[in-house]
Amino acid sequence: MEDSALVTDALRLLFEETGHRVSVAATVSAAVALCAADAPDLVLLDLTLGDEDGLDLLAELRAAGLAVPRTVAMTGHDDPVTRARCLAAGCIEVLTKPVPARELLSQVRAWVRSSGPGTG
Amino acid sequence: MTNLDATPPLAERLGALEAQQVEAARLIADLQARDALKTEFLANISHDLRTPLTAMITHAEILRDGILGDLSERQRESVQAIINGGRQLLDSIGEILTYARGAAGQLTVSRTEFSVAEVVAKVSTLNESLVARKGLALEVDVPDDLPPLQADREKFAHVLSNLLGNAIDFTPAAGRVWVVARAVAGDGGCTLLVEVGDSGIGIAPEHHDLVFREFAQVDSSASRRHHGTGLGLTIARKLVELHGGRIWLESRLGEGSRFFFTIPYVADS
Numbered sequence: 018m019e020d021s022a023l024v025t026d027a028l029r030l031l032f033e034e035t036g037h038r039v040s041v042a043a044t045v046s047a048a049v050a051l052c053a054a055d056a057p058d059l060v061l062l063d064l065t066l067g068d069e070d071g072l073d074l075l076a077e078l079r080a081a082g083l084a085v086p087r088t089v090a091m092t093g094h095d096d097p098v099t100r101a102r103c104l105a106a107g108c109i110e111v112l113t114k115p116v117p118a119r120e121l122l123s124q125v126r127a128w129v130r131s132s133g134p135g136t137g
Numbered sequence: 138m139t140n141l142d143a144t145p146p147l148a149e150r151l152g153a154l155e156a157q158q159v160e161a162a163r164l165i166a167d168l169q170a171r172d173a174l175k176t177e178f179l180a181n182i183s184h185d186l187r188t189p190l191t192a193m194i195t196h197a198e199i200l201r202d203g204i205l206g207d208l209s210e211r212q213r214e215s216v217q218a219i220i221n222g223g224r225q226l227l228d229s230i231g232e233i234l235t236y237a238r239g240a241a242g243q244l245t246v247s248r249t250e251f252s253v254a255e256v257v258a259k260v261s262t263l264n265e266s267l268v269a270r271k272g273l274a275l276e277v278d279v280p281d282d283l284p285p286l287q288a289d290r291e292k293f294a295h296v297l298s299n300l301l302g303n304a305i306d307f308t309p310a311a312g313r314v315w316v317v318a319r320a321v322a323g324d325g326g327c328t329l330l331v332e333v334g335d336s337g338i339g340i341a342p343e344h345h346d347l348v349f350r351e352f353a354q355v356d357s358s359a360s361r362r363h364h365g366t367g368l369g370l371t372i373a374r375k376l377v378e379l380h381g382g383r384i385w386l387e388s389r390l391g392e393g394s395r396f397f398f399t400i401p402y403v404a405d406s
Contacts, residue, residue: 023192031195034204065184093187096291097249115191115227118198 018048018071019063019091028061031118032125045073052083058129060088062108064099072106087128091116175241179234186230194223235295236351236368239375246289246379248403253286253293253318253329254279260297261316267305268314276315284320286329287403292376296384299369300333300396307394308337320402327402328382334395340388348386349374373398 019025020043029039040057042048044066051057064071071090078085090103090111100111109128112121145153199205201216208216238244257279268275286293297316304314313336321330340348351371377384380400388394 021188021192023189024195027192027195027199031199031204034199093183094291096247098247115194118195119202
């Protein structure tokens with residue numbers, strides 16, 4: 018979930034070229050709709066989406082009775098307060114941007130593998 | 138003897154005072170509105186500068202890592218240069234924005250308790266490849282029993298990173314850089330004292346104040362090779378002083394440098 022086309026283009030290229038299927042949402046409501054239609058194995062969540070708080074996605078999924086996928090928050094600050102807020106909201110990890118592509122790919126592969134069979 | 142006939146009537150003076158109060162309240166509201174605009178501008182500009190740069194770096198890393206096909210050695214070097222330049226630009230943007238927030242009085246301290254040794258180790262690791270490339274010896278001396286520090290972890294790491302980066306930059310190949318941390322008891326309580334030193338080119342005593350000033354770089358042939366905004370030590374001083382600490386240096390030209398900073402431990406409530 019990311020509202021910058023530049024960033025989503027780069028990450029889509031990275032993940033599609035390495036065998037993953039990628040969906041993109043720029044708003045919380047679009048992300049909820051995507052999760053309802055085709056539950057992802059992993060969500061990479063940018064915290065700042067215009068004037069929305071990315072973490073609202075998790076609360077809205079729960080409110081809609083939808084399963085909350087494994088979610089990793091991406092933030093620009095290595096800040097323990099932000100980290101604690103993300104983990105309390107249900108994120109499994111918090112990454113500080115910019116994450117080196119190699120490292121991000123390796124971590125995403127591990128998270129997707131651990132989320133169960135039938136992943137892609 | 139006072140000429141009472143020249144004193145304005147009381148009602149007139151009260152009226153003038155009230156008018157001044159109204160004007161003062163208007164000015165305060167105006168300043169607060171401008172302050173809010175500045176905060177919003179800084180947040181937006183930070184996002185707007187960093188986002189495209191992050192995307193560029195990601196694309197370059199995709200190329201470098203052969204995800205779209207193998208590159209020749211020269212191509213890989215060229216792409217790595219794009220990545221290095223991009224990361225350097227990100228660091229400079231970060232410095233400029235931190236400086237701007239400091240100048241706008243918008244830097245705040247968010248205290249959590251953390252291990253000094255852990256942050257020193259992380260910052261040292263981030264500089265490992267540069268240390269190795271220059272053949273420097275990096276010595277870290279942080280006792281295991283050093284009390285955890287209650288401070289803004291990100292800002293503490295920023296100060297340490299700036300000082301260590303400078304030490305590495307200004308030390309010729311095969312030299313030494315070091316980081317030492319101690320808890321020092323004093324009249325005002327316990328204080329963390331950190332020293333970042335190097336066996337590098339040193340700084341003449343008449344320049345010791347200059348190095349902490351905005352945009353200043355001591356003019357020497359070695360420092361001309363040094364990249365940066367000239368804001369690093371200004372920001373380091375600001376961040377240390379935000380914590381109630383002090384930063385200073387001991388150095389002579391040709392005899393290396395030792396930068397010291399203190400951060401008072403917060404007394405238990």
